[in-house]
Amino acid sequence: MEIKAKKALVFGGTSGIGLSTVEKLSDLGAEVIAIGRSLEKVTALPSNVVFKQCDVLDRQALQALFLECGPIEILISAATGGGRAIGSFAEMDMDAYQASFAKLWGYSNVVRYGLDQLSESGAIVLVSGSPARNCNPGQIALSSVGGAVEAFVRGVAKEIKPKRINTVSPGVIDTPMVAIEGEARDAHYQKITAKNLIPRAGESEEVAQGIIFAIQNDFVTGTTIDVDGGLLLA
Numbered sequence: 001m002e003i004k005a006k007k008a009l010v011f012g013g014t015s016g017i018g019l020s021t022v023e024k025l026s027d028l029g030a031e032v033i034a035i036g037r038s039l040e041k042v043t044a045l046p047s048n049v050v051f052k053q054c055d056v057l058d059r060q061a062l063q064a065l066f067l068e069c070g071p072i073e074i075l076i077s078a079a080t081g082g083g084r085a086i087g088s089f090a091e092m093d094m095d096a097y098q099a100s101f102a103k104l105w106g107y108s109n110v111v112r113y114g115l116d117q118l119s120e121s122g123a124i125v126l127v128s129g130s131p132a133r134n135c136n137p138g139q140i141a142l143s144s145v146g147g148a149v150e151a152f153v154r155g156v157a158k159e160i161k162p163k164r165i166n167t168v169s170p171g172v173i174d175t176p177m178v179a180i181e182g183e184a185r186d187a188h189y190q191k192i193t194a195k196n197l198i199p200r201a202g203e204s205e206e207v208a209q210g211i212i213f214a215i216q217n218d219f220v221t222g223t224t225i226d227v228d229g230g231l232l233l234a
């Protein structure tokens, strides 16, 4: 797909991977609408990007948003949806585990209600994560939610053709999702990426490049594109 002059909705477009994707789409000449819940994050958006406030878990608000913003050619969600439970499954708080699936419900809401407004040649991209296929101890929630997102994409791709849907799977990426600051932040990323083939945290821009590829390449659908510094082989 030629991105220039296409209309794109980016859920979670106000921070991290979503924000970098908004910047790239805007640079490529798309008409971009970025969506998030909080107004405080809006300051970082390029001036030509429109912001809409919406929670991906609010189905009514989502349907109204798509009616207002459609028709569209590009649909992206990088919205985390909520928190993810971390820790050993034997000691898991099951409410927190269940709540971790807000990411899947947010993504599936966006796809379900966005499809009607998506052109036949349109493309959807979601963001999963490397724990889906490389689950370290303590990452059961990250892994099972990410695995569900990837299975969702493979299944939905068959039903919505010729519209396309893919997921990009990041490894460890330096974004505002991690709240640690200063030297402790550097030490955190060095420690958790030390065994990767490329031993550093990725940049959100590097993941956005994968998302742009999935939009531009009309021969790619129903698959997962890894942008992870070789984490899966570590």
Ligand SMILES: NC(=O)c1ccc[n+]([C@@H]2O[C@H](COP(=O)([O-])OP(=O)(O)OC[C@H]3O[C@@H](n4cnc5c(N)ncnc54)[C@H](OP(=O)(O)O)[C@@H]3O)[C@@H](O)[C@H]2O)c1
Pocket (backbone or CB within 6 Å): 011, 012, 013, 014, 015, 016, 017, 018, 035, 036, 037, 038, 039, 041, 054, 055, 056, 057, 078, 079, 080, 081, 082, 103, 106, 127, 128, 129, 130, 169, 170, 171, 172, 173, 174, 175, 176, 177, 204
């Ligand atoms: N960073 C990593 O290392 C990493 C690794 C693997 C996978 N991922 C995945 O990549 C995606 C993006 O992560 P990120 O690191 O870029 O996160 P981030 O910097 O925290 O950005 C998350 C974005 O999602 C929005 N959002 C969250 N919940 C929302 C909701 N319920 N409704 C609407 N918008 C919502 C946030 O805005 P508001 O809070 O204002 O709503 C923000 O714009 C996530 O799915 C994450 O699980 C990240």
